[in-house]
Amino acid sequence: MSSDAQLKQFAVQLFKIDAVKFGEFKTKIGVMTPIYCDLRVIISYPAVMKSLTELLVPKLKALKHVDALCGVPYTAVPIATALSLETGLPMLMRRKEVKDYGTKKLIEGSYKCGDKCVIVEDLVTSGSSILETSRDLEKEGLKCADVLLLLDREQGGIDILKKRGITVHSVLTLTQLIQYLVEAGCVDEIMKDKLKEYLAQNQIRDEQVKITPLINRLNIPFEKRVLEAKNPIATKLFNIMATKQTNLCLAADLTDCTKILNLAEQVGPYICVLKTHIDILEDFHSNFIQPLKEIAERHNFLLLEDRKFADIGNTCQLQYNKGVFKISSWANLVTAHSLMGKGVLEGLKSSVGVFLVAQVSAAGSLITDNYTSSTLELAQAFPDLIAGVVCQDPLFLDCPGFIQLTPGVKIGEKTDSLGQQYNSPEFVVKNKGADVAVVGRGIIEANDPVQAAKTYRNLLWRSYIDRINC
Numbered sequence: 001m002s003s004d005a006q007l008k009q010f011a012v013q014l015f016k017i018d019a020v021k022f023g024e025f026k027t028k029i030g031v032m033t034p035i036y037c038d039l040r041v042i043i044s045y046p047a048v049m050k051s052l053t054e055l056l057v058p059k060l061k062a063l064k065h066v067d068a069l070c071g072v073p074y075t076a077v078p079i080a081t082a083l084s085l086e087t088g089l090p091m092l093m094r095r096k097e098v099k100d101y102g103t104k105k106l107i108e109g110s111y112k113c114g115d116k117c118v119i120v121e122d123l124v125t126s127g128s129s130i131l132e133t134s135r136d137l138e139k140e141g142l143k144c145a146d147v148l149l150l151l152d153r154e155q156g157g158i159d160i161l162k163k164r165g166i167t168v169h170s171v172l173t174l175t176q177l178i179q180y181l182v183e184a185g186c187v188d189e190i191m192k193d194k195l196k197e198y199l200a201q202n203q204i205r206d207e208q209v210k211i212t213p214l215i216n217r218l219n220i221p222f223e224k225r226v227l228e229a230k231n232p233i234a235t236k237l238f239n240i241m242a243t244k245q246t247n248l249c250l251a252a253d254l255t256d257c258t259k260i261l262n263l264a265e266q267v268g269p270y271i272c273v274l275k276t277h278i279d280i281l282e283d284f285h286s287n288f289i290q291p292l293k294e295i296a297e298r299h300n301f302l303l304l305e306d307r308k309f310a311d312i313g314n315t316c317q318l319q320y321n322k323g324v325f326k327i328s329s330w331a332n333l334v335t336a337h338s339l340m341g342k343g344v345l346e347g348l349k350s351s352v353g354v355f356l357v358a359q360v361s362a363a364g365s366l367i368t369d370n371y372t373s374s375t376l377e378l379a380q381a382f383p384d385l386i387a388g389v390v391c392q393d394p395l396f397l398d399c400p401g402f403i404q405l406t407p408g409v410k411i412g413e414k415t416d417s418l419g420q421q422y423n424s425p426e427f428v429v430k431n432k433g434a435d436v437a438v439v440g441r442g443i444i445e446a447n448d449p450v451q452a453a454k455t456y457r458n459l460l461w462r463s464y465i466d467r468i469n470c
C-alpha cells in the first residue's frame with residue numbers, strides 16, 4: 001500500500017516539474033479545464049520516474065500471474081520500461097501507427113497466444129487509448145483484463161473500461177492529487193472547488209468514446225489503397241491520382257459544350273476527374289461526347305456525371321441508360337443519393353463507379369447523422385459498385401478501398417449567395433478527410449483558369465502528402 005506521505009511527496013513532485021498545471025486550458029474536445037496534466041515531462045526527471053515506479057510496483061506485484069507489460073504509447077512506454085526493469089517482467093510495445101498494415105507487426109516483443117498482459121497507462125480520461133491498446137493486444141491473442149494506472153481524471157473512463165471487462169488499478173485520483181497539493185500549500189481551496197464543479201459537469205458518456213480504427217485510410221498512400229478497392233473504376237482512379245499526382249476534380253459547371261471541351265483540354269494535365277452536370281448544357285448534342293471522351297483519354301482523367309440519382313431503381317436505370325444524355329455510354333462515374341435505398345444501386349450497371357452521397361456542402365441540409373451512417377452501411381453492402389462516398393467529414397476511415405469525394409472547396413471564400421459552404425483545399429484534405437476535392441467556380445470563374453487549376457492541384461496534392469506523412 002502506498003503511504004499517504006509517499007503519495008503527497010509524489011503529488012508535489014508532479015507540481016514542481018509542471019506535470020500538473022492550473023489555469024484555463026482547452027481540452028482535445030474543446031472544453032475548458034482548470035487543471036491540465038502533461039505527464040510526458042516525467043521522463044526528464046529521473047527522481048520523479050523513480051517515485052512513480054515505487055508507487056506502481058506494489059500494485060503490479062499484487063496482480064496474479066502476469067506474463068508481460070505493455071505501456072500505452074507514447075507517454076506510458078518509458079513507465080512500462082521502468083516497471084519491467086524493476087520487476088523483471090517482460091515488456092511488449094504497441095505500434096500506434098501501422099501504415100503498412102498488411103505487413104508490419106502491431107505488437108513488438110516476444111509473446112505467445114493466451115499470455116496475460118497488464119496495460120500500463122499514465123492518465124485516463126475517457127479510456128479510449130487503453131481500449132485501442134487492448135484491442136491490438138487481443139488481436140494478437142493476448143489477454144488484457146488489468147490496467148495499471150498512475151492518475152485517474154475521474155471523468156468516467158474507469159467505468160467505461162469496467163463495462164468492457166477491464167479493471168483499472170490506479171495510484172491516484174485527480175481529487176486526491178488536488179487534496180495533497182492543497183495540504184502542501186501548492187494550490188488553494190478555490191481550485192479544489194473549481195475542480196469539483198468541473199468534474200461534476202464533464203463526465204464522459206459511453207457513446208462519446210471514440211476509438212481510432214486500426215486501419216486509417218487517411219494515413220495510407222493511394223498506391224497502397226488501390227489494393228483494397230473492389231470497384232474497378234476506383235482502382236483506376238487511385239492509379240490515376242498516384243501516377244499524375246493530382247487529387248483535383250474539376251466541376252465543369254459551364255453551360256456551353258465548346259467551353260467545356262476547351263477547358264478540359266487546358267486543365268486536363270492537372271485533374272484526375274472532370275465532373276459534369278450534363279443537363280445544364282444549353283447546346284447539348286451527342287457530338288459533344290466523343291471529343292470529351294478523347295480528351296479524357298489523352299489526359300488520363302475520368303468523367304463523373306453528378307446526376308445524383310434519387311428515384312426508384314427502374315427510373316434511375318432509365319435515366320442512366322436512356323434519354324438524350326445516355327449517361328451509361330460515357331460516364332466512368334456517377335453520383336447517387338441513398339434516400340431510396342438499394343434499388344437505385346441495383347439499377348446502375350457494375351462497370352460504373354458510384355459515389356454515394358452521405359453528406360452535402362449546402363447550409364441547412366436536412367441530412368442527419370443517422371442518414372449518413374445508414375448511407376455508409378449501404379455503400380459497404382455494394383463494394384463492387386461503390387467507388388466512394390461524397391461527404392464533408394472524415395468518414396469510413398477503416399475502408400481504405402473507398403474514396404472520399406468532397407465538394408465545397410474554394411480559396412478565400414466561405415459561402416456563395418445560395419447556401420454553398422466552402423473550405424480551403426488544405427483544410428478539406430488534412431482536417432476533413434477528402435481524398436479527391438471538387439473545385440468548380442474557384443477554377444472556372446478565375447481570371448486564369450489554367451493557373452487556378454495548377455494552384456488547386458498543388459495545394460491539394462501537397463496537403464495529401466503531408467497527411468500521409470504526419
Ligand SMILES: O=c1ccn([C@@H]2O[C@H](COP(=O)(O)O)[C@@H](O)[C@H]2O)c(=O)[nH]1
Pocket residue numbers: 251253277306359360361362390407408409410420438439440441442
Ligand atoms: O454536397 C455537394 C454535392 C455536390 N456539389 C457539386 O459540386 C460542385 C461545386 O461547385 P463550386 O462552384 O465549387 O461551388 C457543383 O457542381 C455542385 O453541384 C456540391 O457543391 N456540394
